[in-house]
Amino acid sequence: MYESVFHKQKQFFQTKDTLAIPTRIKALKQLKDAIKLHEDDIFSAMRADYNKNESDAFLTEIGIIYSEINFHIENLKDWAAPVDVKTPVTHFGAKSTIYKEPFGVTLIISPWNYPFNLAMAPLVGALSAGNTAILKPSEHTPNVSSTISRIIASAFPEKYVTTIEGGIETNQQLLDLPFDYIFYTGSSQVGKIVMEAASKHLTPVTLELGGKSPSIVMKDANLKLAAKRIVWGKFMNAGQTCVATDYVYADNRIKDQLVKHLKHYTHKFYNKEFESEDYMQIINDRHFKRVHGYIEGDIAYGGRSHKSKRMIEPTIIQNADFSHPAMKEEIFGPVLPVLGFDDLEKAMIDIRDMPDPLALYVFTEDRSAARHIIENIPFGGGAVNDTMFHLATPHLPFGGRGHSGMGKYHGRYSFDTFTHEKSILHQTTLFDIPLRYPNYRKFQKLLKYIWK
The missing domain is CATH 3.40.605.10 (Aldehyde Dehydrogenase; Chain A, domain 1)
Incomplete structure (x- = not known):
C-alpha cells in the first residue's frame, strides 16, 4: 500500500x-x-x-x-x-x-x-x-x-x-x-x-x-532538593516519560524524612492542577486501568483518580519492596514507589538483577560514591543530583542499552x-612498497619488527 x-x-x-x-x-x-x-x-x-x-x-x-x-x-x-x-x-x-x-x-x-x-x-x-x-x-x-x-x-x-x-x-x-x-x-x-x-x-x-529507571538517594543527599527534583521529573507529563524516576531507592536512615519532602513538593506542584482537573491525562482507558492497579499498599500521598477524565493523582507509595505490583514492569504513570536499603552494594545488586534501565539518578554529596554507582550499574544515561535534565543538552548522547x-x-x-x-584510503602512485606482494617472505623479519 x-x-x-x-x-x-x-x-x-x-x-x-x-x-x-x-x-x-x-x-x-x-x-x-x-x-x-x-x-x-x-x-x-x-x-x-x-x-x-x-x-x-x-x-x-x-x-x-x-x-x-x-x-x-x-x-x-x-x-x-x-x-x-x-x-x-x-x-x-x-x-x-x-x-x-x-x-x-x-x-x-x-x-x-x-x-x-x-x-x-x-x-x-x-x-x-x-x-x-x-x-x-x-x-x-x-x-x-x-x-x-x-x-x-x-x-x-x-x-x-x-x-x-x-x-x-x-x-x-x-x-x-x-x-x-x-x-x-x-x-x-x-x-x-x-x-x-x-x-x-x-x-x-x-x-x-524504556525501563525501570531508579533514583538512588544516599544518606548524605540534600533531601529537600532531591525530593523537589524527583517529584518534578516523575509527575511531569503524568509520569508518562521514559526517563522519569520509576522508583526511589533510598537509604533507610533517611527514607522517612525523604518521603516527607516528596509529599510536600508533590502537593505544592500538582495538587491545584489535580483538584481543578487541569492535570495531564493518562493516554487511554487501558493504560488508566493498568496504572491505577498499582495504587495499593502504604500510600503516603495521593491515590485519588477521575476515571471519566482518565486522571490519576500523583501518588507516593512508601515502604514498598520488589514484590509490589508497581515493581513488576515500567509504571509509565504518576505512581512512585519508595523502597529502602541498608547496604548500598546489595542495592546495586538488586538494580543489576533487573533489565538495564534507560536512566539512573544518584543523589549524594559524595563524588566517589556517585562514581562507584555510575561505574558499576549498567544503564543508558542519567544525572547526579538531578533527574531528566541530561536530555536537554545537545552535547550528551541520549539512548539506552540492552x-x-x-x-x-x-x-x-x-x-x-x-x-x-x-x-577511504587514498594510496600514492609515486612509489610501490614491495612488502605487500607474494615476495613478502623476503621481508619477514622486517614485517615482524614493524608489527610488533
Whole structure:
C-alpha cells in the first residue's frame, strides 16, 4: 500500500538533491518555520489528546525542537565535512579519510507520550544527515498526529518528507518495506518486532525504549532538593516519560524524612492542577486501568483518580519492596514507589538483577560514591543530583542499552546516527612498497619488527 511513497523517496534520494549542505540547512529552516506557523494548532491538539497545557507543551515538546534545529544549522557544515585520520607506518604514502554520507530513505516511528518532540527530534537528525524520511506518528494521539501531517505537508514535498498515519496494520505494512534506516521510539515489546522486521532487510535500527529507571538517594543527599527534583521529573507529563524516576531507592536512615519532602513538593506542584482537573491525562482507558492497579499498599500521598477524565493523582507509595505490583514492569504513570536499603552494594545488586534501565539518578554529596554507582550499574544515561535534565543538552548522547534500547541521538549524535561513515584510503602512485606482494617472505623479519 505504501510502496509508491517509498519508491518516490528512493528515486528522489538517488537524484542526490538532498546531499548539498545548503539544501539540508534550508530543509531544517523550513521545518522550523512550519512549526512556528502551527504552534497554536500543536497546543490545541495536545490539549485535546491528553490535556497537556500550553506551558508544558512548549517546554517539553516545541522549544526543545527549536533548540535542536538551531544547533544543527550552526554545526552542520563541520559535522558533514570529510575527516582526515591517522595512517599507520605500514601504509606509508597513503592518506586515510572518513567521508560522511546519508543512509537514504528512513522510517521514523514515534510514540504517544511526547508525540511531537519524539517525532521531530529524530527527523531533525535525518534531514541534517541528508536523508529522506517517512514519519509514522502514534495513533493514540490522533490530533497531534494530524497536526504533524499538516506541518510536514506544508514544508516538504511527499518525495522528501511525508507523514503516514494509522495503527498497528500501518506499522506492519511500513516495516515490510526495505528502508535504509529505521528509528523507533516506544515499548521494548514493539521494539523487538521492529528489530525482527528490520533484520529481514538487514536494515540498521535505533531503538529508544524504556525501563525501570531508579533514583538512588544516599544518606548524605540534600533531601529537600532531591525530593523537589524527583517529584518534578516523575509527575511531569503524568509520569508518562521514559526517563522519569520509576522508583526511589533510598537509604533507610533517611527514607522517612525523604518521603516527607516528596509529599510536600508533590502537593505544592500538582495538587491545584489535580483538584481543578487541569492535570495531564493518562493516554487511554487501558493504560488508566493498568496504572491505577498499582495504587495499593502504604500510600503516603495521593491515590485519588477521575476515571471519566482518565486522571490519576500523583501518588507516593512508601515502604514498598520488589514484590509490589508497581515493581513488576515500567509504571509509565504518576505512581512512585519508595523502597529502602541498608547496604548500598546489595542495592546495586538488586538494580543489576533487573533489565538495564534507560536512566539512573544518584543523589549524594559524595563524588566517589556517585562514581562507584555510575561505574558499576549498567544503564543508558542519567544525572547526579538531578533527574531528566541530561536530555536537554545537545552535547550528551541520549539512548539506552540492552532492554532499554540501542543507539543514540540528540545534537551531533542525531547527525551521526543517520550518517554512514565511509572509510577511504587514498594510496600514492609515486612509489610501490614491495612488502605487500607474494615476495613478502623476503621481508619477514622486517614485517615482524614493524608489527610488533
